[in-house]
Amino acid sequence: MRILVADDHKLIREIVASHLEKGGDFEVSQSENVNQVIQQIEDTGSFDVILLDVAMPGMHGLQGLQTVVAANAPGSTVLFSGTARRETVNDAINLGARGFIPKTLPARSLTNAIQFIASGEIFLPAAFHQDQIEGPTDGPPIQNLNPLERSILRSLCTGNTNKEIAREQDLTEVTVKMHLRAICNKLGAKNRTHAAMLAREAGIA
Structure with a gap:
């Protein structure tokens, strides 16, 4: 590269x-x-x-x-x-x-x-995402996710590992990790388990 x-x-x-x-x-x-x-x-x-x-x-x-x-x-x-x-x-x-x-x-x-x-x-950077979700939003945090982030989150909710998500989405594991970090920041989730819980509560899992 x-x-x-x-x-x-x-x-x-x-x-x-x-x-x-x-x-x-x-x-x-x-x-x-x-x-x-x-x-x-x-x-x-x-x-x-x-x-x-x-x-x-x-x-x-x-x-x-x-x-x-x-x-x-x-x-x-x-x-x-x-x-x-x-x-x-x-x-x-x-x-x-x-x-x-x-x-x-x-x-x-x-x-x-x-x-x-x-x-x-x-x-x-994570701090940039955090600044964005702390400000006014147009709806619940789940609505701030883009289509790919929603798809990754749904895959996460099924119990898939990063490697399995990467294969499913045709991405690298590094890319999946970056998206998961962005998802957690946008949702205010402490970790991937917390993000999955929030997704289930929002009905997108």
Whole structure:
């Protein structure tokens, strides 16, 4: 899997690149500004996932993101930042970003997040989901689940393991774990058993 770490802080780039190269089947490149990102895409083709620092030179707000998203298609581009306002993340997703990875994400979770994004999903950290469900909603938490999350939850209620759910949904186990975490956060569930109980109470199991 080809990954591009785009950040103007050399230390951050090198730490992230080193971890990814050691912890997964990744070929990692680095860039320090938007112009370099575009040039590397033109030289070597699109990357599977680009981690794009939201405050990197050449970004000009989200204008740079939009440029990189278009240039890197059909690969995925995700915001990579120490902090990002929810409004900024939502705007970025509307422009084609595949979510937001905070620089504070634990190393192992970073690898899982990248695999999740590469599978075609949108990644948001657990805290982001929690912020969303704590605010006003249009209905019960169950209604906040998307169709795939509902399907995974129904499968969970039948007692299937992550491996069995992955096979049933044609997903990887890592992707299933990410979805289950999002489901628990959206439902306010403490764990998968609690999520299954809430699903049965809501009548979707």
